[in-house]
Amino acid sequence: MIFTIFGATGDLTTKKLIPALYNLYIESQLPEEFTVLGIGRRDYDDAGFIAEIEAGMQGDYAEWDVFKVHIQYYRMDFSNIDAFSAFSAMLKTHYAGQLRDKIFYLATAPRFFPIIAEGLIQNHIVVRGDLRSKIVFEKPFGEDLASAKSYNRMLLQSIDESQVYRIDHYLGKEMLQNILIVRFANKIFENIWNFKHIDHIKIIAYESETVKQRGGYYDQSGALKDMVQNHLFQTLALVAMDSPTGLNDRLIKDEKVKVLQRIVMSDDIMFGQYAGYLDEKGIPSGSKTETFAALKLYINTSRWQHTPFYLITGKKMDEKLFRIVITFKDSSFFFEKGQPEKNQLVIEVYPREGIEILFNGKAPGLQAYAMPMKLDYCHLCNTIGNTPEAYEKLILDVIHDDASLFTRWDEIEASWEIIDALEMIKHFEPLVIYENQTAILAKLETLWKEVKI
Numbered sequence: 001m002i003f004t005i006f007g008a009t010g011d012l013t014t015k016k017l018i019p020a021l022y023n024l025y026i027e028s029q030l031p032e033e034f035t036v037l038g039i040g041r042r043d044y045d046d047a048g049f050i051a052e053i054e055a056g057m058q059g060d061y062a063e064w065d066v067f068k069v070h071i072q073y074y075r076m077d078f079s080n081i082d083a084f085s086a087f088s089a090m091l092k093t094h095y096a097g098q099l100r101d102k103i104f105y106l107a108t109a110p111r112f113f114p115i116i117a118e119g120l121i122q123n124h125i126v127v128r129g130d131l132r133s134k135i136v137f138e139k140p141f142g143e144d145l146a147s148a149k150s151y152n153r154m155l156l157q158s159i160d161e162s163q164v165y166r167i168d169h170y171l172g173k174e175m176l177q178n179i180l181i182v183r184f185a186n187k188i189f190e191n192i193w194n195f196k197h198i199d200h201i202k203i204i205a206y207e208s209e210t211v212k213q214r215g216g217y218y219d220q221s222g223a224l225k226d227m228v229q230n231h232l233f234q235t236l237a238l239v240a241m242d243s244p245t246g247l248n249d250r251l252i253k254d255e256k257v258k259v260l261q262r263i264v265m266s267d268d269i270m271f272g273q274y275a276g277y278l279d280e281k282g283i284p285s286g287s288k289t290e291t292f293a294a295l296k297l298y299i300n301t302s303r304w305q306h307t308p309f310y311l312i313t314g315k316k317m318d319e320k321l322f323r324i325v326i327t328f329k330d331s332s333f334f335f336e337k338g339q340p341e342k343n344q345l346v347i348e349v350y351p352r353e354g355i356e357i358l359f360n361g362k363a364p365g366l367q368a369y370a371m372p373m374k375l376d377y378c379h380l381c382n383t384i385g386n387t388p389e390a391y392e393k394l395i396l397d398v399i400h401d402d403a404s405l406f407t408r409w410d411e412i413e414a415s416w417e418i419i420d421a422l423e424m425i426k427h428f429e430p431l432v433i434y435e436n437q438t439a440i441l442a443k444l445e446t447l448w449k450e451v452k453i
Protein backbone atom coordinates (compact mmCIF):
# COMPACT_ATOMS: atom_id res chain seq x y z
CA MET A 1 0.00 0.00 0.00
CA ILE A 2 1.14 3.48 -0.75
CA PHE A 3 -0.38 6.23 1.39
CA THR A 4 0.37 9.58 -0.21
CA ILE A 5 -0.20 12.82 1.69
CA PHE A 6 -0.49 16.01 -0.36
CA GLY A 7 0.42 18.93 1.91
CA ALA A 8 2.60 16.72 4.09
CA THR A 9 4.73 19.58 5.37
CA GLY A 10 1.65 21.04 7.10
CA ASP A 11 0.44 21.00 10.65
CA LEU A 12 -2.18 18.27 10.16
CA THR A 13 0.34 15.69 8.97
CA THR A 14 2.67 16.07 11.95
CA LYS A 15 -0.05 16.49 14.56
CA LYS A 16 -2.57 13.89 13.40
CA LEU A 17 -1.86 11.83 10.29
CA ILE A 18 1.59 10.50 11.11
CA PRO A 19 0.67 9.65 14.74
CA ALA A 20 -2.48 7.87 13.48
CA LEU A 21 -0.50 5.87 10.91
CA TYR A 22 2.15 5.07 13.51
CA ASN A 23 -0.51 3.72 15.91
CA LEU A 24 -2.08 1.62 13.16
CA TYR A 25 1.36 0.23 12.42
CA ILE A 26 1.94 -0.63 16.08
CA GLU A 27 -1.45 -2.35 16.18
CA SER A 28 -0.52 -4.35 13.06
CA GLN A 29 -3.32 -2.75 11.07
CA LEU A 30 -1.20 -1.72 8.10
CA PRO A 31 -0.22 -4.12 5.33
CA GLU A 32 3.23 -5.63 5.59
CA GLU A 33 4.51 -3.62 2.66
CA PHE A 34 3.60 0.05 2.83
CA THR A 35 5.01 3.51 2.25
CA VAL A 36 3.87 6.85 3.60
CA LEU A 37 4.81 9.29 0.87
CA GLY A 38 4.77 12.95 1.91
CA ILE A 39 4.41 15.63 -0.75
CA GLY A 40 5.27 19.30 -0.29
CA ARG A 41 7.12 22.13 -1.95
CA ARG A 42 9.91 22.38 0.59
CA ASP A 43 13.33 21.18 -0.39
CA TYR A 44 13.65 18.09 1.80
CA ASP A 45 15.11 14.67 1.27
CA ASP A 46 13.53 11.75 3.17
CA ALA A 47 15.75 12.32 6.22
CA GLY A 48 15.01 16.06 6.28
CA PHE A 49 11.27 15.43 6.08
CA ILE A 50 11.41 12.85 8.87
CA ALA A 51 13.47 15.25 11.02
CA GLU A 52 10.82 17.93 10.49
CA ILE A 53 8.10 15.54 11.62
CA GLU A 54 10.16 14.46 14.63
CA ALA A 55 10.59 18.10 15.67
CA GLY A 56 6.82 18.50 15.91
CA MET A 57 5.99 15.15 17.50
CA GLN A 58 4.81 14.84 21.07
CA GLY A 59 4.38 11.69 23.13
CA ASP A 60 5.84 8.25 23.24
CA TYR A 61 6.93 6.63 19.98
CA ALA A 62 8.86 3.61 21.22
CA GLU A 63 8.97 1.95 17.80
CA TRP A 64 9.50 5.09 15.77
CA ASP A 65 12.81 3.97 14.31
CA VAL A 66 11.18 0.87 12.82
CA PHE A 67 8.22 2.84 11.51
CA LYS A 68 10.10 5.81 10.06
CA VAL A 69 11.86 3.73 7.42
CA HIS A 70 8.46 3.59 5.70
CA ILE A 71 8.28 7.40 5.37
CA GLN A 72 9.49 9.06 2.18
CA TYR A 73 9.26 12.49 0.63
CA TYR A 74 8.59 13.73 -2.87
CA ARG A 75 9.00 17.38 -3.72
CA MET A 76 6.40 18.75 -6.06
CA ASP A 77 4.30 21.84 -6.67
CA PHE A 78 0.84 20.33 -6.87
CA SER A 79 -0.67 23.52 -8.24
CA ASN A 80 1.13 22.69 -11.51
CA ILE A 81 -0.90 20.09 -13.43
CA ASP A 82 2.13 19.19 -15.58
CA ALA A 83 4.00 17.98 -12.49
CA PHE A 84 1.68 14.97 -12.21
CA SER A 85 3.06 13.06 -15.20
CA ALA A 86 6.52 13.02 -13.55
CA PHE A 87 4.83 12.02 -10.29
CA SER A 88 3.08 9.15 -12.06
CA ALA A 89 6.34 7.97 -13.64
CA MET A 90 8.10 8.16 -10.27
CA LEU A 91 5.39 6.03 -8.64
CA LYS A 92 5.74 3.37 -11.32
CA THR A 93 9.53 3.36 -11.05
CA HIS A 94 9.92 3.31 -7.28
CA TYR A 95 6.75 1.77 -5.91
CA ALA A 96 5.68 -0.72 -8.57
CA GLY A 97 5.21 -3.46 -5.97
CA GLN A 98 2.90 -1.36 -3.77
CA LEU A 99 0.64 0.26 -6.35
CA ARG A 100 -2.26 -2.14 -5.99
CA ASP A 101 -3.53 -0.22 -2.96
CA LYS A 102 -3.26 3.55 -3.30
CA ILE A 103 -4.66 6.11 -0.91
CA PHE A 104 -4.22 9.80 -1.72
CA TYR A 105 -4.88 12.03 1.28
CA LEU A 106 -5.43 15.70 0.40
CA ALA A 107 -4.31 17.54 3.57
CA THR A 108 -4.48 20.85 1.77
CA ALA A 109 -6.69 23.88 1.50
CA PRO A 110 -9.79 23.01 -0.58
CA ARG A 111 -8.76 25.20 -3.51
CA PHE A 112 -6.14 22.56 -4.36
CA PHE A 113 -8.67 19.71 -4.47
CA PRO A 114 -9.64 20.01 -8.15
CA ILE A 115 -6.13 20.32 -9.51
CA ILE A 116 -4.75 17.43 -7.45
CA ALA A 117 -7.70 15.20 -8.30
CA GLU A 118 -7.42 16.17 -11.96
CA GLY A 119 -3.68 15.45 -11.96
CA LEU A 120 -4.27 12.00 -10.46
CA ILE A 121 -7.14 11.16 -12.80
CA GLN A 122 -5.62 12.55 -16.03
CA ASN A 123 -2.46 10.57 -15.45
CA HIS A 124 -4.43 7.38 -14.71
CA ILE A 125 -3.02 7.18 -11.21
CA VAL A 126 -6.61 6.94 -9.98
CA VAL A 127 -8.89 5.16 -12.42
CA ARG A 128 -12.69 4.91 -12.30
CA GLY A 129 -13.91 1.66 -10.83
CA ASP A 130 -10.56 0.69 -9.30
CA LEU A 131 -11.72 0.48 -5.71
CA ARG A 132 -8.15 -0.08 -4.55
CA SER A 133 -7.34 3.56 -5.41
CA LYS A 134 -9.08 6.20 -3.32
CA ILE A 135 -8.89 9.93 -2.66
CA VAL A 136 -9.50 11.36 0.81
CA PHE A 137 -10.50 15.03 1.03
CA GLU A 138 -9.87 16.97 4.23
CA LYS A 139 -12.63 19.20 5.46
CA PRO A 140 -13.94 21.63 4.44
CA PHE A 141 -14.97 20.16 1.10
CA GLY A 142 -15.11 23.38 -0.92
CA GLU A 143 -15.15 27.05 0.04
CA ASP A 144 -18.86 27.53 -0.58
CA LEU A 145 -21.74 25.73 -2.26
CA ALA A 146 -20.71 26.67 -5.80
CA SER A 147 -17.09 25.51 -5.42
CA ALA A 148 -18.10 22.33 -3.58
CA LYS A 149 -20.59 21.53 -6.37
CA SER A 150 -18.01 22.09 -9.08
CA TYR A 151 -15.36 19.94 -7.29
CA ASN A 152 -17.88 17.18 -6.80
CA ARG A 153 -19.10 17.28 -10.40
CA MET A 154 -15.55 17.14 -11.68
CA LEU A 155 -14.76 14.15 -9.46
CA LEU A 156 -17.82 12.12 -10.24
CA GLN A 157 -17.38 12.65 -13.98
CA SER A 158 -14.16 10.67 -13.72
CA ILE A 159 -14.29 8.37 -10.70
CA ASP A 160 -16.90 6.59 -8.61
CA GLU A 161 -18.40 7.92 -5.40
CA SER A 162 -17.03 4.81 -3.68
CA GLN A 163 -13.48 6.05 -4.41
CA VAL A 164 -14.18 9.43 -2.75
CA TYR A 165 -13.84 9.92 1.02
CA ARG A 166 -14.84 13.34 2.39
CA ILE A 167 -13.44 13.34 5.88
CA ASP A 168 -14.81 15.08 8.94
CA HIS A 169 -12.64 13.71 11.69
CA TYR A 170 -15.22 14.53 14.38
CA LEU A 171 -17.27 11.63 13.05
CA GLY A 172 -14.44 9.34 14.08
CA LYS A 173 -14.61 10.51 17.69
CA GLU A 174 -15.84 7.88 20.11
CA MET A 175 -18.60 9.94 21.68
CA LEU A 176 -20.03 11.09 18.36
CA GLN A 177 -20.23 7.47 17.26
CA ASN A 178 -21.92 6.86 20.60
CA ILE A 179 -24.79 9.32 20.02
CA LEU A 180 -26.88 6.97 17.90
CA ILE A 181 -26.36 4.07 20.26
CA VAL A 182 -27.32 6.12 23.30
CA ARG A 183 -30.37 7.44 21.47
CA PHE A 184 -31.67 4.35 19.76
CA ALA A 185 -30.52 1.55 22.07
CA ASN A 186 -32.21 3.08 25.12
CA LYS A 187 -35.94 3.27 25.51
CA ILE A 188 -35.50 5.85 28.29
CA PHE A 189 -34.07 8.33 25.79
CA GLU A 190 -35.67 7.60 22.43
CA ASN A 191 -39.22 7.94 23.72
CA ILE A 192 -38.63 11.43 25.07
CA TRP A 193 -36.30 12.69 22.31
CA ASN A 194 -38.66 15.30 20.93
CA PHE A 195 -40.18 18.75 21.40
CA LYS A 196 -42.68 17.53 23.98
CA HIS A 197 -39.97 16.69 26.49
CA ILE A 198 -36.84 18.56 25.42
CA ASP A 199 -36.59 22.25 26.19
CA HIS A 200 -33.48 23.04 24.15
CA ILE A 201 -30.18 21.56 22.93
CA LYS A 202 -26.75 23.16 22.99
CA ILE A 203 -23.72 22.06 20.96
CA ILE A 204 -20.60 23.73 22.28
CA ALA A 205 -17.16 23.60 20.64
CA TYR A 206 -14.53 25.80 22.21
CA GLU A 207 -10.88 26.00 21.20
CA SER A 208 -8.32 27.59 23.46
CA GLU A 209 -5.86 28.16 20.63
CA THR A 210 -5.60 31.24 18.49
CA VAL A 211 -5.00 30.86 14.75
CA LYS A 212 -1.26 30.52 15.45
CA GLN A 213 0.68 29.91 12.21
CA ARG A 214 -2.48 29.11 10.24
CA GLY A 215 -3.72 32.68 9.82
CA GLY A 216 -3.56 32.61 6.03
CA TYR A 217 -5.83 29.57 5.87
CA TYR A 218 -8.11 30.60 8.71
CA ASP A 219 -8.83 34.08 7.45
CA GLN A 220 -10.34 32.62 4.26
CA SER A 221 -12.47 30.37 6.37
CA GLY A 222 -13.59 31.72 9.75
CA ALA A 223 -15.59 29.85 12.38
CA LEU A 224 -18.58 29.23 10.08
CA LYS A 225 -16.60 27.34 7.46
CA ASP A 226 -13.93 25.89 9.76
CA MET A 227 -16.24 24.51 12.45
CA VAL A 228 -19.96 24.98 11.81
CA GLN A 229 -20.29 23.72 8.21
CA ASN A 230 -18.71 20.42 9.16
CA HIS A 231 -18.21 19.46 12.83
CA LEU A 232 -21.17 21.27 14.37
CA PHE A 233 -23.68 20.50 11.63
CA GLN A 234 -22.65 16.84 11.57
CA THR A 235 -23.14 16.66 15.33
CA LEU A 236 -26.48 18.42 15.01
CA ALA A 237 -27.57 15.91 12.39
CA LEU A 238 -26.74 12.96 14.67
CA VAL A 239 -28.51 14.53 17.64
CA ALA A 240 -31.64 15.61 15.76
CA MET A 241 -32.19 12.91 13.12
CA ASP A 242 -35.22 10.68 13.13
CA SER A 243 -34.71 7.00 13.73
CA PRO A 244 -33.54 5.32 10.53
CA THR A 245 -35.50 2.35 9.26
CA GLY A 246 -32.35 0.26 9.65
CA LEU A 247 -28.87 0.80 11.01
CA ASN A 248 -27.03 0.81 7.73
CA ASP A 249 -24.88 3.60 6.40
CA ARG A 250 -27.27 4.75 3.65
CA LEU A 251 -30.36 4.86 5.86
CA ILE A 252 -28.54 6.78 8.60
CA LYS A 253 -27.22 9.33 6.12
CA ASP A 254 -30.70 9.68 4.58
CA GLU A 255 -32.00 10.77 7.97
CA LYS A 256 -29.04 13.07 8.69
CA VAL A 257 -29.58 14.87 5.39
CA LYS A 258 -33.21 15.54 6.24
CA VAL A 259 -32.11 17.40 9.38
CA LEU A 260 -29.62 19.53 7.46
CA GLN A 261 -32.21 20.32 4.79
CA ARG A 262 -34.74 21.43 7.38
CA ILE A 263 -32.62 23.85 9.40
CA VAL A 264 -34.37 27.18 9.94
CA MET A 265 -32.08 29.91 11.25
CA SER A 266 -33.23 32.34 13.92
CA ASP A 267 -32.17 36.01 13.80
CA ASP A 268 -30.62 35.65 17.26
CA ILE A 269 -27.07 35.04 16.06
CA MET A 270 -23.76 36.57 17.06
CA PHE A 271 -20.28 36.76 15.56
CA GLY A 272 -17.06 37.75 17.32
CA GLN A 273 -13.36 38.16 16.72
CA TYR A 274 -10.77 37.83 19.46
CA ALA A 275 -8.79 40.95 20.30
CA GLY A 276 -5.35 40.64 18.70
CA TYR A 277 -6.54 38.57 15.72
CA LEU A 278 -5.55 41.35 13.32
CA ASP A 279 -1.95 41.20 14.61
CA GLU A 280 -1.59 37.50 13.84
CA LYS A 281 0.69 36.35 11.02
CA GLY A 282 -1.06 36.21 7.64
CA ILE A 283 -4.17 38.21 8.61
CA PRO A 284 -4.96 41.12 6.26
CA SER A 285 -5.47 44.45 8.00
CA GLY A 286 -9.08 45.20 8.82
CA SER A 287 -10.16 41.56 8.38
CA LYS A 288 -13.73 40.94 9.51
CA THR A 289 -13.34 37.16 9.74
CA GLU A 290 -15.22 35.71 12.72
CA THR A 291 -13.36 33.58 15.25
CA PHE A 292 -16.55 33.10 17.28
CA ALA A 293 -20.04 32.19 16.11
CA ALA A 294 -23.21 31.63 18.12
CA LEU A 295 -26.23 30.39 16.17
CA LYS A 296 -29.77 29.69 17.24
CA LEU A 297 -31.80 27.50 14.92
CA TYR A 298 -34.79 25.22 14.60
CA ILE A 299 -35.33 21.94 12.79
CA ASN A 300 -38.55 21.95 10.85
CA THR A 301 -39.66 18.37 11.50
CA SER A 302 -42.56 16.99 13.48
CA ARG A 303 -40.07 15.73 16.09
CA TRP A 304 -38.70 19.17 16.89
CA GLN A 305 -41.25 21.85 16.03
CA HIS A 306 -40.26 24.91 18.13
CA THR A 307 -37.32 23.41 20.04
CA PRO A 308 -34.34 25.78 19.87
CA PHE A 309 -30.85 24.45 19.11
CA TYR A 310 -27.90 26.61 20.13
CA LEU A 311 -24.54 26.15 18.41
CA ILE A 312 -21.57 27.96 19.94
CA THR A 313 -17.98 27.83 18.76
CA GLY A 314 -14.99 30.07 19.28
CA LYS A 315 -11.24 30.38 19.39
CA LYS A 316 -9.19 31.79 22.28
CA MET A 317 -11.62 30.41 24.85
CA ASP A 318 -10.52 29.28 28.33
CA GLU A 319 -10.17 25.64 27.38
CA LYS A 320 -10.63 23.25 24.47
CA LEU A 321 -14.00 21.62 24.98
CA PHE A 322 -16.70 19.89 22.96
CA ARG A 323 -20.01 18.85 24.45
CA ILE A 324 -23.68 18.41 23.69
CA VAL A 325 -26.14 19.47 26.37
CA ILE A 326 -29.74 18.27 26.12
CA THR A 327 -31.95 20.11 28.57
CA PHE A 328 -35.36 18.64 29.32
CA LYS A 329 -38.51 20.55 30.22
CA ASP A 330 -39.52 21.43 33.75
CA SER A 331 -41.08 18.73 35.87
CA SER A 332 -44.81 19.35 36.12
CA PHE A 333 -44.82 18.83 39.90
CA PHE A 334 -44.43 21.61 42.39
CA PHE A 335 -42.53 20.81 45.53
CA GLU A 336 -42.91 22.84 48.66
CA LYS A 337 -39.20 22.81 49.33
CA GLY A 338 -36.36 22.51 46.88
CA GLN A 339 -37.85 23.08 43.44
CA PRO A 340 -36.45 20.44 41.03
CA GLU A 341 -34.03 21.55 38.34
CA LYS A 342 -34.41 20.72 34.69
CA ASN A 343 -32.98 17.30 33.78
CA GLN A 344 -29.96 17.34 31.55
CA LEU A 345 -28.14 14.78 29.49
CA VAL A 346 -24.61 15.91 28.75
CA ILE A 347 -22.57 14.08 26.12
CA GLU A 348 -18.95 14.99 26.62
CA VAL A 349 -16.79 14.59 23.54
CA TYR A 350 -13.65 16.45 24.59
CA PRO A 351 -11.49 16.65 26.72
CA ARG A 352 -13.28 14.00 28.76
CA GLU A 353 -15.32 11.39 26.93
CA GLY A 354 -18.40 10.59 28.93
CA ILE A 355 -22.06 11.06 29.72
CA GLU A 356 -23.67 12.85 32.63
CA ILE A 357 -27.31 12.74 33.59
CA LEU A 358 -28.55 15.44 35.91
CA PHE A 359 -31.71 14.48 37.74
CA ASN A 360 -33.53 15.30 40.96
CA GLY A 361 -33.75 13.15 44.04
CA LYS A 362 -34.48 13.39 47.69
CA ALA A 363 -31.95 15.22 49.78
CA PRO A 364 -30.65 13.00 52.59
CA GLY A 365 -32.33 13.67 55.90
CA LEU A 366 -35.69 13.70 57.59
CA GLN A 367 -37.49 16.00 55.22
CA ALA A 368 -38.50 15.49 51.61
CA TYR A 369 -36.47 18.14 49.82
CA ALA A 370 -35.76 17.70 46.11
CA MET A 371 -32.13 18.25 45.24
CA PRO A 372 -30.08 17.92 42.02
CA MET A 373 -28.04 14.74 41.58
CA LYS A 374 -25.71 13.43 38.93
CA LEU A 375 -25.06 10.08 37.26
CA ASP A 376 -21.67 10.12 35.68
CA TYR A 377 -20.22 7.73 33.12
CA CYS A 378 -16.63 8.23 32.02
CA HIS A 379 -16.09 6.49 28.72
CA LEU A 380 -12.32 6.59 28.74
CA CYS A 381 -12.02 5.50 32.37
CA ASN A 382 -13.84 2.20 31.75
CA THR A 383 -11.96 1.36 28.58
CA ILE A 384 -8.99 -0.93 28.67
CA GLY A 385 -6.22 0.80 26.72
CA ASN A 386 -6.67 4.10 24.95
CA THR A 387 -9.62 4.78 22.71
CA PRO A 388 -8.33 5.28 19.18
CA GLU A 389 -7.84 8.79 17.93
CA ALA A 390 -10.45 9.81 15.38
CA TYR A 391 -7.93 9.91 12.51
CA GLU A 392 -6.72 6.43 13.33
CA LYS A 393 -10.23 5.01 13.11
CA LEU A 394 -11.00 6.89 9.89
CA ILE A 395 -7.77 5.98 8.09
CA LEU A 396 -8.42 2.35 8.96
CA ASP A 397 -11.93 2.69 7.53
CA VAL A 398 -10.50 4.04 4.26
CA ILE A 399 -8.12 1.09 4.08
CA HIS A 400 -11.10 -1.25 4.60
CA ASP A 401 -13.41 0.59 2.12
CA ASP A 402 -15.83 1.61 4.86
CA ALA A 403 -17.30 5.06 4.15
CA SER A 404 -19.95 5.02 6.88
CA LEU A 405 -18.18 7.68 8.97
CA PHE A 406 -17.48 9.92 5.96
CA THR A 407 -19.82 12.59 4.70
CA ARG A 408 -21.96 11.95 1.67
CA TRP A 409 -22.30 14.61 -0.99
CA ASP A 410 -25.90 15.57 -0.18
CA GLU A 411 -24.93 16.22 3.47
CA ILE A 412 -22.20 18.58 2.32
CA GLU A 413 -24.50 20.28 -0.15
CA ALA A 414 -27.20 20.91 2.47
CA SER A 415 -24.59 22.26 4.94
CA TRP A 416 -23.14 24.67 2.42
CA GLU A 417 -26.58 26.01 1.54
CA ILE A 418 -27.04 27.18 5.14
CA ILE A 419 -23.48 28.47 5.46
CA ASP A 420 -23.74 30.47 2.23
CA ALA A 421 -26.88 32.15 3.54
CA LEU A 422 -25.18 32.88 6.87
CA GLU A 423 -22.15 34.33 5.12
CA MET A 424 -24.48 36.86 3.46
CA ILE A 425 -26.22 37.76 6.71
CA LYS A 426 -22.89 37.98 8.56
CA HIS A 427 -21.92 41.20 6.82
CA PHE A 428 -24.93 42.98 8.30
CA GLU A 429 -24.22 41.77 11.84
CA PRO A 430 -21.93 43.62 14.25
CA LEU A 431 -18.60 41.84 14.92
CA VAL A 432 -18.02 41.66 18.67
CA ILE A 433 -14.33 42.02 19.61
CA TYR A 434 -13.68 39.88 22.69
CA GLU A 435 -10.78 39.67 25.10
CA ASN A 436 -11.65 36.25 26.49
CA GLN A 437 -14.36 33.65 27.00
CA THR A 438 -16.00 35.44 29.93
CA ALA A 439 -16.39 38.61 27.91
CA ILE A 440 -17.91 37.02 24.81
CA LEU A 441 -20.25 34.73 26.76
CA ALA A 442 -21.45 37.67 28.89
CA LYS A 443 -22.32 39.44 25.65
CA LEU A 444 -24.07 36.33 24.35
CA GLU A 445 -26.14 36.07 27.52
CA THR A 446 -27.64 39.46 26.73
CA LEU A 447 -28.81 38.05 23.38
CA TRP A 448 -29.99 34.63 24.57
CA LYS A 449 -31.65 35.68 27.80
CA GLU A 450 -33.84 32.57 27.81
CA VAL A 451 -30.99 30.09 28.23
CA LYS A 452 -28.07 29.51 30.60
CA ILE A 453 -24.87 29.27 28.54
Ligand SMILES: NC(=O)c1ccc[n+]([C@@H]2O[C@H](COP(=O)([O-])OP(=O)(O)OC[C@H]3O[C@@H](n4cnc5c(N)ncnc54)[C@H](OP(=O)(O)O)[C@@H]3O)[C@@H](O)[C@H]2O)c1
Nearest residue numbers: 007009010011012040041042077078079107108109138139
Ligand atom coordinates in the same frame (compact mmCIF):
# COMPACT_ATOMS: atom_id res chain seq x y z
N1 LIG B 1 -4.19 21.49 11.25
C1 LIG B 1 -5.17 20.80 11.74
O1 LIG B 1 -5.16 20.39 12.90
C2 LIG B 1 -6.36 20.46 10.88
C3 LIG B 1 -7.43 19.76 11.46
C4 LIG B 1 -8.51 19.40 10.66
C5 LIG B 1 -8.51 19.73 9.33
N2 LIG B 1 -7.48 20.43 8.78
C6 LIG B 1 -7.56 20.75 7.36
O2 LIG B 1 -6.46 20.17 6.69
C7 LIG B 1 -6.02 21.00 5.65
C8 LIG B 1 -4.55 21.23 5.81
O3 LIG B 1 -4.31 21.74 7.09
P1 LIG B 1 -2.86 22.12 7.60
O4 LIG B 1 -3.03 22.76 8.91
O5 LIG B 1 -1.94 20.95 7.52
O6 LIG B 1 -2.44 23.21 6.50
P2 LIG B 1 -1.06 23.89 6.29
O7 LIG B 1 -0.27 23.89 7.56
O8 LIG B 1 -1.34 25.16 5.60
O9 LIG B 1 -0.35 22.86 5.31
C9 LIG B 1 -0.58 22.74 3.99
C10 LIG B 1 0.75 22.32 3.36
O10 LIG B 1 0.50 22.26 1.98
C11 LIG B 1 1.71 22.58 1.31
N3 LIG B 1 1.45 23.23 0.08
C12 LIG B 1 0.72 24.36 -0.13
N4 LIG B 1 0.72 24.64 -1.44
C13 LIG B 1 1.44 23.68 -2.07
C14 LIG B 1 1.77 23.42 -3.41
N5 LIG B 1 1.35 24.22 -4.41
N6 LIG B 1 2.52 22.35 -3.69
C15 LIG B 1 2.97 21.53 -2.70
N7 LIG B 1 2.69 21.73 -1.40
C16 LIG B 1 1.93 22.79 -1.09
C17 LIG B 1 2.45 23.53 2.18
O11 LIG B 1 3.75 23.06 2.06
P3 LIG B 1 5.04 23.96 1.72
O12 LIG B 1 5.29 24.73 2.93
O13 LIG B 1 6.04 22.93 1.44
O14 LIG B 1 4.69 24.83 0.57
C18 LIG B 1 1.86 23.32 3.57
O15 LIG B 1 2.79 22.81 4.46
C19 LIG B 1 -6.88 22.27 5.70
O16 LIG B 1 -7.89 22.17 4.75
C20 LIG B 1 -7.49 22.21 7.09
O17 LIG B 1 -8.78 22.74 7.17
C21 LIG B 1 -6.41 20.80 9.52
